[in-house]
Amino acid sequence: MIRNKVKRHLLKLILQGDLQVGQTINLAKTARSLGVSVTPVREALSQLEQARILASIPNRGFIVPKLSLQEIRDLYSAMADLELMAMEQSVYTAKLIQKLKEEQVLLQQSHTNGVRIQRRMQFHQLLIKACSNQILKQLITDLQARILFYERMLLTDAEMFETTDNQNEGIIRALEEDNLPTAILIAKMNWMHLLEHMEKQLIRQTKVNF
Structure with missing residues (x-):
């Protein structure tokens, strides 16, 4: 599924250190870079939110949450x-x-x-x-x-x-x-x-x- 491909891409960015704490994930930019629509990107981001890897902030979208x-x-x-x-x-x-x-x-x-x-x-x-x-x-x-x-x-x-x-x-x-x-x-x-x-x-x- 495209959603899983997007999720693997985001996890790879994390593994490589390309995503930092406090960084906002640009939904449209991510979709363009992967050549997909925003729907599977949003679904993948939601899955990562459920896994507590990302957080959803009103009016900001998805971010890498602070450490606690x-x-x-x-x-x-x-x-x-x-x-x-x-x-x-x-x-x-x-x-x-x-x-x-x-x-x-x-x-x-x-x-x-x-x-x-x-x-x-x-x-x-x-x-x-x-x-x-x-x-x-x-x-x-x-x-x-x-x-x-x-x-x-x-x-x-x-x-x-x-x-x-x-x-x-x-x-x-x-x-x-x-x-x-x-x-x-x-x-x-x-x-x-x-x-x-x-x-x-x-x-x-x-x-x-x-």
């Missing part, structure tokens, strides 16, 4: 739980584990925070690639899109990147040993450690701005 402490807690807690469910429903073949290793190498070789964050998300997308529950995978994809706004603004600590790298390697080792429960535990710890870090960063930033 409550939302960051909800996002990371939900992501940890949903990824756990998806991993439980996955089968990790030698080929998939090899892809995880390759993605981890690319992540470690990234030279900018933006690329590292993008690679980090791609690593987690690979973790759930084998899950057959498409609805669950879509929920996770939508959450990741919103989380990206937080991480691009708040995840700048090299030590935190090192911690997540170590956890990723721990996940891979556990999967190689066919120890899925341990891999799931480390993955959940990954999200919870990030949540703690991001909460502190957002509180600090809020105090500075205030």
Whole structure:
């Protein structure tokens, strides 16, 4: 469907960092750039609003909403739980584990925070690639899109990147040993450690701005 094509396009812009917090999405401009009518664009934007990635503001249209402490807690807690469910429903073949290793190498070789964050998300997308529950995978994809706004603004600590790298390697080792429960535990710890870090960063930033 055209609506889904538009939605994928918008999610790609988010992944690439082309949409920023507070930015308004121009419906007509987006439609022209994709060569479609405004109807599927409006439908795609409405879907992203329902997923809490965008917000609808009267007389302004759709915007990327501001960050909040409550939302960051909800996002990371939900992501940890949903990824756990998806991993439980996955089968990790030698080929998939090899892809995880390759993605981890690319992540470690990234030279900018933006690329590292993008690679980090791609690593987690690979973790759930084998899950057959498409609805669950879509929920996770939508959450990741919103989380990206937080991480691009708040995840700048090299030590935190090192911690997540170590956890990723721990996940891979556990999967190689066919120890899925341990891999799931480390993955959940990954999200919870990030949540703690991001909460502190957002509180600090809020105090500075205030």
